[in-house]
């Protein structure tokens with residue numbers, strides 16, 4: 517894919533991986549549509565990148581709110597007519613243990629991570645189908661392969677994304693619409709800064725953005741990184757369920773105790 521002269525939507529553009537993607541994509545002569553709930557941050561990014569080749573448009577939108585996504589998409593499409601590449605990256609993680617168990621965290625996690633993507637796709641797809649063109653890239657996670665303790669809602673939401681996009685890729689193939697599933701390992705961002713445990717093969721958001729952009733240019737179906745972490749999660753995925761639960765209990769107690777102190 518040639519990124520020049522493309523209209524590119526990025527959700528979760530105000531921080532971490534999304535922010536790093538914006539900074540890298542701003543080097544191309546493309547039009548960026550940035551989405552987040554934090555307009556001050558988006559405005560600051562727009563100002564800082566004003567001398568870059570990309571044209572930057574910013575929108576306040578809570579992706580977990582279906583009506584807000586509909587209104588924002590309509591506003592965007594009235595300006596640009598079409599989006600060529602949608603990078604659906606907005607996401608949250610919550611630590612939920614039996615002691616603070618609550619469905620509100622599940623609603624928020626699924627509403628943002630999973631439904632937030634579906635709402636965007638709902639609004640973009642008719643144009644994509646009409647043009648028989650477009651790319652939808654979803655940021656899932658390497659945490660989609662097992663239910664990790666304390667982050668079950670997060671893992672389940674990422675598993676839902678990976679699974680859903682597997683089917684979507686097949687459905688959209690005949691319309692020439694590309695589907696990309698992005699699965700990062702640990703990336704140093706505000707999301708992971710609150711993790712008080714060892715994060716193997718942690719990489720910077722700039723490195724993550726670089727890998728993602730190279731993968732998008734090469735039109736990869738899956739962009740999975742870092743490779744060693746991928747292999748490690750594949751191995752963890754192969755451990756028999758009972759054995760996995762036995763070993764997972766140790767980090768569970770450690771993480772739970774630390775999180776409950778915060």
Ligand SMILES: NC(=O)c1ccc[n+]([C@@H]2O[C@H](COP(=O)([O-])OP(=O)(O)OC[C@H]3O[C@@H](n4cnc5c(N)ncnc54)[C@H](OP(=O)(O)O)[C@@H]3O)[C@@H](O)[C@H]2O)c1
Nearest residue numbers: 528530531532533552553554578579606607702703705707
């Ligand atoms: N960091 C990692 O190790 C890692 C690993 C695998 C996958 N991921 C995934 O990568 C994506 C980006 O994560 P990150 O690490 O860059 O986290 P981050 O620094 O916390 O950034 C999250 C982004 O999502 C946006 N967001 C959250 N809720 C939103 C909502 N309701 N509506 C609109 N925007 C919302 C935030 O913007 P506002 O708060 O300004 O709205 C922010 O821009 C997430 O999907 C995450 O699950 C991260």
